[in-house]
Amino acid sequence: MSLPQVIILNGTSSSGKTSIAKALQELLPQQYLNFSIDSILYALPETDLQLMKQGKTITRAGYDWPSLVRGYHYCLPALLQAGCHLLIDNAWCDRNEKRELLTELAGYSVALIGVQCDIEVAQAREQARGDRAIGLVEWQAPIVHQDMTYDLDIDTTSIEPQALAIKLCDQIRHQAMWRGAVETLEHLNIYN
DSSP states (O other): OOOOSEEEEEOOTTSSHHHHHHHHHHHSSSOOEEOOHHHHHTTSOHHHHHHHHTTOOOOSTTOOHHHHHHHHHHHHHHHHHTTOOEEEEEOOOOHHHHHHHHHHTTTSOEEEEEEEOOHHHHHHHHHHHOSSOTTHHHHHTTTTTTTOOOSEEEEOSSSOHHHHHHHHHHHHHHOOOOOHHHHHHHHHHHOO
16 A cells, blocks of 8 residues: 555535545544645634635735745645645646646655535535635636546535545555646646
């Protein structure tokens, strides 16, 4: 059994990525840090974070979304170099951000997992959560999986995160090769 150094869960907001990541952490035989973009966003000043959750514009001097995303991506190789294994989740929608992420992870064993969810179900979860800007799911749905080649796909529409994590853990433990990230990066570099 050769576990990947990095497990990426990519899907829309409210698709269940973080719930699956937390459940998966408890099941995998190797310790993985759950390090998502939220790890960076929750370091923002509380008032800015609340504006973001409401979908409002942050006007504070120095706020720069691309810098936050870049900083998040740049943290990943440092954690890996320190010997950590990572379970990361986000909704990567921008082609350049996808390329930057996978470039930073080049040379590491990466399992790229697509987290699918029926848009109506994800939108209902978005409404119920109360901590995400309404409309995020609708904006992300047509582009989050674009240009991505996944090693594994899971559908969170009607299966609980714990059950999906058990299934995913078994698939990860028995998968021999991880090519999705490499193929996605090659595609992004050729067609951009």
